[in-house]
Amino acid sequence: MAAAVGRVLRLGGRWSAAAPGGPRAQMLRLIYTTTAVQRKNAGASGPEKYTEAFIKKQIEEFNLGKRHLANMMGEDPETFTQEDIDRAIAYLFPSGLFDKQARPMMKHPTEIFPEQRKIQWGEDGRPFHFLFYTGKQSYYSLMHETYEKLLSVQKYQDQLTAQDLPPQKEKRENICDILNRNLAGSRWLTKIELEEMLLEKLSDDDYSRFIQLLQKLMTLPCGNIEEKYIQKFSKVVPAQLQKIVIEPLKYDERGVAFSTGEGKRKTARATAVVYDNGTGKITVNGIDVLHYFPVLQDREQLLFPFQFLDRVGKHDMVCTVSGGGRSAQAGAIRLASAKALRSFVTEKEVEFMRQAGLLTVDPRVKERKKPGQEGARRKFTWKKR
Amino acid sequence: MAVRRLLRAGERVVPSPPVPGPARPCDPRVSLPAAAPRLYSSVPAPAAAARPRAEDDKLLSEPLSHPDFFNVKELFSLKDLFDARVHLGHKKGCRHRFMEPYIFGCRLDQDIIDLDQTMQHLQLALNFTAHIAYRKGIILFISRKRQFCHLVESTARECGEYAHTRYWQGGLLTNAHIQFGSGVRLPDLLVFLSSLNNAFQPHVAIRDAAKMNIPTVGVVDTNCNPCLITYPIPGNDDSPTAMELYCKLFRMTIIRAKDKRRQSEVFDELRSKAEGN
Numbered sequence: 157m158a159a160a161v162g163r164v165l166r167l168g169g170r171w172s173a174a175a176p177g178g179p180r181a182q183m184l185r186l187i188y189t190t191t192a193v194q195r196k197n198a199g200a201s202g203p204e205k206y207t208e209a210f211i212k213k214q215i216e217e218f219n220l221g222k223r224h225l226a227n228m229m230g231e232d233p234e235t236f237t238q239e240d241i242d243r244a245i246a247y248l249f250p251s252g253l254f255d256k257q258a259r260p261m262m263k264h265p266t267e268i269f270p271e272q273r274k275i276q277w278g279e280d281g282r283p284f285h286f287l288f289y290t291g292k293q294s295y296y297s298l299m300h301e302t303y304e305k306l307l308s309v310q311k312y313q314d315q316l317t318a319q320d321l322p323p324q325k326e327k328r329e330n331i332c333d334i335l336n337r338n339l340a341g342s343r344w345l346t347k348i349e350l351e352e353m354l355l356e357k358l359s360d361d362d363y364s365r366f367i368q369l370l371q372k373l374m375t376l377p378c379g380n381i382e383e384k385y386i387q388k389f390s391k392v393v394p395a396q397l398q399k400i401v402i403e404p405l406k407y408d409e410r411g412v413a414f415s416t417g418e419g420k421r422k423t424a425r426a427t428a429v430v431y432d433n434g435t436g437k438i439t440v441n442g443i444d445v446l447h448y449f450p451v452l453q454d455r456e457q458l459l460f461p462f463q464f465l466d467r468v469g470k471h472d473m474v475c476t477v478s479g480g481g482r483s484a485q486a487g488a489i490r491l492a493s494a495k496a497l498r499s500f501v502t503e504k505e506v507e508f509m510r511q512a513g514l515l516t517v518d519p520r521v522k523e524r525k526k527p528g529q530e531g532a533r534r535k536f537t538w539k540k541r
Numbered sequence: 542m543a544v545r546r547l548l549r550a551g552e553r554v555v556p557s558p559p560v561p562g563p564a565r566p567c568d569p570r571v572s573l574p575a576a577a578p579r580l581y582s583s584v585p586a587p588a589a590a591a592r593p594r595a596e597d598d599k600l601l602s603e604p605l606s607h608p609d610f611f612n613v614k615e616l617f618s619l620k621d622l623f624d625a626r627v628h629l630g631h632k633k634g635c636r637h638r639f640m641e642p643y644i645f646g647c648r649l650d651q652d653i654i655d656l657d658q659t660m661q662h663l664q665l666a667l668n669f670t671a672h673i674a675y676r677k678g679i680i681l682f683i684s685r686k687r688q689f690c691h692l693v694e695s696t697a698r699e700c701g702e703y704a705h706t707r708y709w710q711g712g713l714l715t716n717a718h719i720q721f722g723s724g725v726r727l728p729d730l731l732v733f734l735s736s737l738n739n740a741f742q743p744h745v746a747i748r749d750a751a752k753m754n755i756p757t758v759g760v761v762d763t764n765c766n767p768c769l770i771t772y773p774i775p776g777n778d779d780s781p782t783a784m785e786l787y788c789k790l791f792r793m794t795i796i797r798a799k800d801k802r803r804q805s806e807v808f809d810e811l812r813s814k815a816e817g818n
Binding site for chain 1: 677679681691694697698701702703704705707710713720721722724725726728
């Protein structure tokens with residue numbers, strides 16, 4: 157058992173002074189504590205905290221080290237950038253380690269030490285923030301601010317109704333409308349991004365509540381006023397579906413329109429040139445299609461895009477193909493011709509082609525053989541004994 | 542009756558308020574010199590008395606010799622309380638047994654709170670709050686009513702004090718030096734603008750404050766338990782008008798007390814300069 161340590165607390169200084177009002181109470185109180193209480197719980201204090209003085213010292217050391225490094229490399233210390241530092245370190249300390257984060261690095265301390273909250277109260281002990289005692293001051297103050305914006309918007313709305321004006325004065329295409337219509341134009345900050353912004357841990361509930369509040373603010377008719385505030389918490393998403401540019405038709409010496417396309421299937425790669433005003437002649441690697449693809453199935457594959465667009469006898473095609481086997485080459489040429497035909501056809505038909513699967517690269521490749529099995533899937537014959 | 546029960550024999554109307562500072566191993570009514578407050582850990586208090594001790598005492602002892610130094614009585618009248626519907630309680634079935642002394646009567650099954658008693662309690666509570674604010678104590682406003690969360694937080698912000706109208710994490714007061722870091726200063730007064738939580742049970746902070754020897758002021762409705770609250774104020778905590786009235790009163794007392802303190806400090810400085818010359 158830990159030994160009990162008796163501690164006598166003596167109140168500072170002036171016990172003989174007239175204590176203001178009230179009966180004079182005892183000034184001495186004996187307090188017994190154990191060493192267990194005094195032992196610091198190592199884990200309870202959380203992750204290591206860096207003081208401001210420490211970070212400052214680290215920055216000074218970094219700057220000094222940067223100048224030394226520049227001198228070592230024979231460069232000018234004034235114009236020594238971070239890229240130069242990285243190159244110098246990679247040269248001086250070559251490392252065969254795979255993980256880039258594990259290799260020796262020299263970066264500015266603000267990039268290495270995570271940003272942390274400083275002490276939240278002043279010299280007299282009074283906390284700086286009025287919501288300090290809630291524990292999550294940044295998050296709750298954010299909620300408080302957002303709710304305040306909500307109230308102000310409602311007040312504005314009431315004012316407009318009182319003056320008999322319509323609730324929505326302008327209809328601009330702004331981020332709020334984009335988010336409302338769920339276009340891939342913008343998105344809310346993710347929970348991790350919000351945590352980084354607030355420097356505080358959030359729970360999923362907290363995050364969802366905040367997003368709900370923002371959405372409520374947005375859906376109000378006069379939510380446009382607070383657009384700037386909402387934009388702080390939304391990010392514009394670059395449209396991922398890059399509009400595939402359909403190349404315009406090219407014209408050769410004879411004045412005939414043509415277009416090119418490339419396709420692949422398994423290991424086969426093909427390029428196809430589709431000419432307009434044709435009779436349906438197809439040439440593969442300089443050989444007529446009937447001789448190159450004796451099997452009907454392959455020729456049907458080649459014909460499919462034209463059949464789909466009802467242009468069976470209207471185009472000529474010249475293709476080159478290499479790699480793969482019989483079916484793979486046929487599939488590659490099919491894809492290439494479909495891509496070439498996009499230039500001849502309306503956007504709607506392009507969409508139809510896409511939905512039919514003519515414009516999608518077939519991702520299937522040969523599956524590797526695994527050890528302990530005979531093939532990719534086939535296991536060795538199972539013997540009972 | 543209720544008011545007299547608060548006082549012990551031989552005491553004046555205004556008991557001396559506890560001193561700011563979380564170190565409460567001793568009797569809270571003993572005054573420490575107004576140096577920097579004790580830290581929560583066992584590190585000795587920084588010895589920085591900015592002013593000579595004699596004036597210190599005068600600054601702190603003078604308000605305690607008047608029953609109503611900050612004149613809080615003039616901030617409200619019975620009519621104001623009545624207009625703000627402070628007298629309306631809950632239905633008869635919700636009545637808490639310990640609130641019976643504060644209830645004037647029951648009309649059509651609705652309890653009516655005795656506003657005369659409320660006046661007295663309110664005066665005591667506001668006076669106490671003013672003294673705490675004068676002595677630069679930390680005041681924490683607590684309310685778990687979602688309707689008035691924004692109002693309470695704004696009130697606290699305007700006074701320069703603190704508010705907590707959100708989910709109460711269990712160890713906030715009792716486990717503060719682990720949750721916030723060592724050296725944190727706990728509030729010196731808790732003001733409950735609604736003493737129930739969202740499950741209609743007494744707020745955990747009432748019990749925790751009693752454990753940590755922190756005095757509490759609380760608005761108690763007819764369904765609340767006034768037991769552990771040092772300065773209960775029987776009154777309605779559900780109407781918006783009543784809540785706005787309480788917020789206004791607390792805000793005005795705190796600002797008044799702080800201004801008074803600043804004034805006194807300025808006078809003291811001028812006087813000491815004059816004496817020095």
